[in-house]
Amino acid sequence: xxxxxxxxxxxxxxxxxxxxxxxxxxxxxxxxxxxxxxxxxxxxxxxxxxxxxxxxxxxxxxxxxxxxxxxxxxxxxxxxxxxxxxxxxxxxxxxxxxxxxxxxxxxxxxxxxxxxxxxxxxxxxxxxxxxxxxxxxxxxxxxxxxxxxxxxxxxxxxxxxxxxxxxxxxxxxxxxxxxxxxxxxxxxxxxxxxxxxxxxxxxxxxxx
Amino acid sequence: xxxxxxxxxxxxxxxxxxxxxxxxxxxxxxxxxxxxxxxxxxxxxxxxxxxxxxxxxxxxxxxxxxxxxxxxxxxxxxxxxxxxxxxxxxxxxxxxxxxxxxxxxxxxxxxxxxxxxxxxxxxxxxxxxxxxxxxxxxxxxxx
Numbered sequence: 001x002x003x004x005x006x007x008x009x010x011x012x013x014x015x016x017x018x019x020x021x022x023x024x025x026x027x028x029x030x031x032x033x034x035x036x037x038x039x040x041x042x043x044x045x046x047x048x049x050x051x052x053x054x055x056x057x058x059x060x061x062x063x064x065x066x067x068x069x070x071x072x073x074x075x076x077x078x079x080x081x082x083x084x085x086x087x088x089x090x091x092x093x094x095x096x097x098x099x100x101x102x103x104x105x106x107x108x109x110x111x112x113x114x115x116x117x118x119x120x121x122x123x124x125x126x127x128x129x130x131x132x133x134x135x136x137x138x139x140x141x142x143x144x145x146x147x148x149x150x151x152x153x154x155x156x157x158x159x160x161x162x163x164x165x166x167x168x169x170x171x172x173x174x175x176x177x178x179x180x181x182x183x184x185x186x187x188x189x190x191x192x193x194x195x196x197x198x199x200x201x202x203x204x205x206x207x208x
Numbered sequence: 209x210x211x212x213x214x215x216x217x218x219x220x221x222x223x224x225x226x227x228x229x230x231x232x233x234x235x236x237x238x239x240x241x242x243x244x245x246x247x248x249x250x251x252x253x254x255x256x257x258x259x260x261x262x263x264x265x266x267x268x269x270x271x272x273x274x275x276x277x278x279x280x281x282x283x284x285x286x287x288x289x290x291x292x293x294x295x296x297x298x299x300x301x302x303x304x305x306x307x308x309x310x311x312x313x314x315x316x317x318x319x320x321x322x323x324x325x326x327x328x329x330x331x332x333x334x335x336x337x338x339x340x341x342x343x344x345x346x347x348x349x350x351x
Contacts, residue, residue, distance in 0.1 A: 004238040006226065009217045009270045017214040018303075021274060025303065029295045033305040035270035037223060041236035058267030058307065060227035067234050129227045129237045131268040131307075133293070 001077075002041045003156060005163040006129070009034040011171055027171055031134030038130045038160055044077035046122035047152045051130065054140050058131040065114040068107070069124060072100040076123040079151060096123065137164060138175050145202065146177040147192035158205065165206035176202030209277040209285070211304065211330035213337060217269040219245075220308060220338050225254040227265035255341045260316070266309035266342075271334055275302040281324040288321040289314050308342065311335055315346060 011030045018025060052059055073096045082088045099119055106116040132140060143149065144157035164172045179185040179195045180202040217223070225244050230237040244251055258265070275282070282302055286292055291310045295303040311331050314323055336343040
């Protein structure tokens with residue numbers, strides 16, 4: 001997975017323009033009006049499906065209709081829970097080879113990419129450009145930096161948070177999973193029960 | 209309604225070009241960005257190929273406006289396009305923000321509702337400043 005911050009609207013340029021008008025705004029107002037654009041590559045389609053459920057955002061994703069997948073077996077994303085178990089790893093890789101064979105065979109039979117892709121699994125890699133306002137990012141981090149989030153999107157969210165904190169350290173100081181933002185866990189009986197550890201992690205993440 | 213651009217995402221047209229190529233190539237978007245940055249001719253060529261109806265690539269930016277307006281005028285703007293973010297700063301002062309897709313959809317008359325007087329002109333001026341090639345493309349079609 002590669003994640004980069006391509007562009008953002010710096011809060012400084014907005015606060016300075018407002019100050020010239022004799023106006024001041026609080027951090028929440030700034031977060032609502034500035035946006036951040038990320039370049040993400042090499043995540044799985046499973047991860048991008050979760051990502052695009054955050055609807056207050058903008059996405060431009062690599063098309064499986066116009067871009068032929070070169071090698072599923074080489075490029076697929078394998079979760080660590082599968083990779084660390086030799087038998088699970090064998091099942092996973094065997095399936096990838098079969099899916100890759102089916103995909104290429106369908107293409108060779110003249111089936112267009114847009115239909116051949118129906119045999120591609122959630123592990124298939126994808127690239128995507130994502131833009132969210134600061135406010136939308138706070139919600140995204142609230143849900144996806146949580147220990148209950150699936151590992152790949154959790155890693156993606158952590159990396160995006162680090163990039164945000166690098167350019168806007170004060171605005172994103174309170175960002176992180178909801179237990180960090182609110183001071184209590186909303187997951188009820190499903191809580192990881194490690195709030196102190198999580199809080200310590202997100203107080204430091206990106207600032208060291 | 210008086211409205212003017214206060215701040216914007218830099219390199220909006222470059223980001224549109226990066227988004228366009230991300231959807232249709234196997235290159236990583238960060239690599240596309242590096243390849244296109246500084247290559248004005250290629251960015252221009254890509255923007256010429258842009259189909260305005262495929263608006264999602266226009267969304268990777270933010271334009272923030274300061275407006276002086278009555279509540280009714282802000283409501284009219286929101287009714288013309290619901291994707292504006294609005295913050296009240298004072299009795300007649302507002303902070304408004306949107307992306308280029310919203311700007312273009314309003315200028316192209318999508319939804320059939322005209323924005324309040326003053327807003328249309330401000331959006332055209334902002335478009336010209338933020339994305340001059342896009343401005344040319346849209347205004348060349350008669351707005």
